[in-house]
Amino acid sequence: MAAPYLPPVLGSSLQEFMFPNVKTTVNLFGVHMRQVDGVWDYPVHEHSQYEINYVLDGEQQMTINGTSYVQQAGDLLLIRPGEEHSSRSANGQPFTYFCLHFNIDDHLFLSLLGRMKQVLFPSGGLLTTQVVPVLHKLITIAGEDDETSIVKRMRMQSAAFELFGNLLEALSQEAISLSxxxxxxxxxxxxxxxxxxxxxxxTFKRSDEHTTSDxxxxxxxxxxxxxxxxxxxxxxxxxxxxxxxxxxxxxxxxxxxxxxxxxxxxxxxxxxxxxxxxxxxxxxxxxxxxxxxxxxxxxxxxxxxxxx
Missing domain, CATH: 1.10.10.60 (Homeodomain-like)
Structure with a gap:
């Protein structure tokens, strides 16, 4: 690990830009794309992570805490930790969906997510417009077979940070609509x-080492x-x-x-x-x-x- 940043000697720096430290931790779980038949029926379950569920084609019926949502191609669902949910085909026909579960330690991001009451985000909306292109990037990376495992993991992590950056931007714009x-x-x-x-x-260094002030x-x-x-x-x-x-x-x-x-x-x-x-x-x-x-x-x- 590098030593902590120390300011340069007085007079040696002509111009300087200090960028914020990046300390956000993102964990991805159960990232997958799945094509299922018309009798697909996933039982009620819950988990401790957030879930993004995106339908690529067909129609999915997702029931979350007793409320049913019909997801068409291009629609996105945001499921919060602890919410009971189940899924099946909405019309008895096959459909394809992409899903990822995540944890993130950014307080602002979690605060905005907690404020969002909306569950289903339709295709073409503000949030889906920001997020869906990066979801497709993740799908493409995950489907590539010619990458070494570490390269693919790093590329997926890069896309994940881009995804959450776009999602945070969309959530911030939604916050403007608050009272x-x-x-x-x-x-x-x-x-x-x-x-x-x-x-x-x-850095916190006292100008007078002998000061008694705390x-x-x-x-x-x-x-x-x-x-x-x-x-x-x-x-x-x-x-x-x-x-x-x-x-x-x-x-x-x-x-x-x-x-x-x-x-x-x-x-x-x-x-x-x-x-x-x-x-x-x-x-x-x-x-x-x-x-x-x-x-x-x-x-x-x-x-x-x-x-x-």
């Missing part, structure tokens, strides 16, 4: 989230910058993302700490300073509270896993 009040909260929560990410995206840029400063109270900041963020700003920030810092600890060349003291802790003991206590083990024990676990 003005709801959309204002959504936008404000987004701005809070961006500032929280910026906190973790920079104050760091945080939630209070974000609220002040946005001209809102801390309580309103917490309330709006929790409404959109389902957790407090502080809990979200803790997740970001824990993720960054784990990445840094995975590099055995980085002293724990350095990691503690980079993440803005006043001393290594404070960092160690906080990390153990989050992860259940000390930074040193976590580093040993990573090393053991890598050596297997």
């Amino acid at each position: 003005a009040d709801s959309y204002e909260r959504f936008e404000l929560a987004n701005r809070i989230r961006s500032r929280l990410q910026a906190i973790v995206g920079q 104050k760091h840029y945080g939630i209070d400063d974000i609220a002040e910058e946005l001209g809102i109270s801390v309580s309103h900041c917490n309330r709006v963020f929790r409404h959109v993302y389902g957790q407090s700003p502080r809990a979200y920030l803790s997740e970001l810092v824990l993720h960054e700490a784990k990445l840094l600890l995975a590099d055995p060349q980085l002293p724990v003291q350095t990691i503690s300073s980079v993440l803005g802790y006043r001393d290594i003991a404070h960092f160690s206590r906080q990390f153990k509270r989050w992860a259940g083990v000390s930074p040193s024990d976590y580093r040993r676990q990573v090393a053991d896993t890598m050596s297997r």
Whole structure:
């Protein structure tokens, strides 16, 4: 693992663009395309992932939580975790569908998905127009036999990120149709989230190593910058993302700490300073509270896993 980013020596940089870190994890499960006959009947089931179900030709009848939807060629269904569903031919004739199940750890994406009440997205609509071309790309990649397994997997992962990028864009445009009040909260929560990410995206080094102040840029400063109270900041963020700003920030810092600890060349003291802790003991206590083990024990676990 590369060492954490450190700013260049003063005066050595003429121009610089800092791009956001990419930390989103996407897991794909049960990706398949299937052509079935007219007596196809898949029993009621549920799963812990989201499902995208797309009909290429024919008609499918999907029953989700007791409500039936008829899917024609080009229509897309979004099924949420825990929803009971079953499928069969809608007209007694064969049909072809493509299906993928996924998990993603992006809070904004999950928040938008949770707000969508629509289940069936018809061909030619905003969402299908954005998503279907990439679904066809995934189908093409999955059907190619002349690729090595690792090349095909990487190409499918690339297409999957493109798919979710297009889906997020479509969901964001759908959010604009919300009431003005709801959309204002959504936008404000987004701005809070961006500032929280910026906190973790920079190095935290004190200009005066002997200062006795423990104050760091945080939630209070974000609220002040946005001209809102801390309580309103917490309330709006929790409404959109389902957790407090502080809990979200803790997740970001824990993720960054784990990445840094995975590099055995980085002293724990350095990691503690980079993440803005006043001393290594404070960092160690906080990390153990989050992860259940000390930074040193976590580093040993990573090393053991890598050596297997």
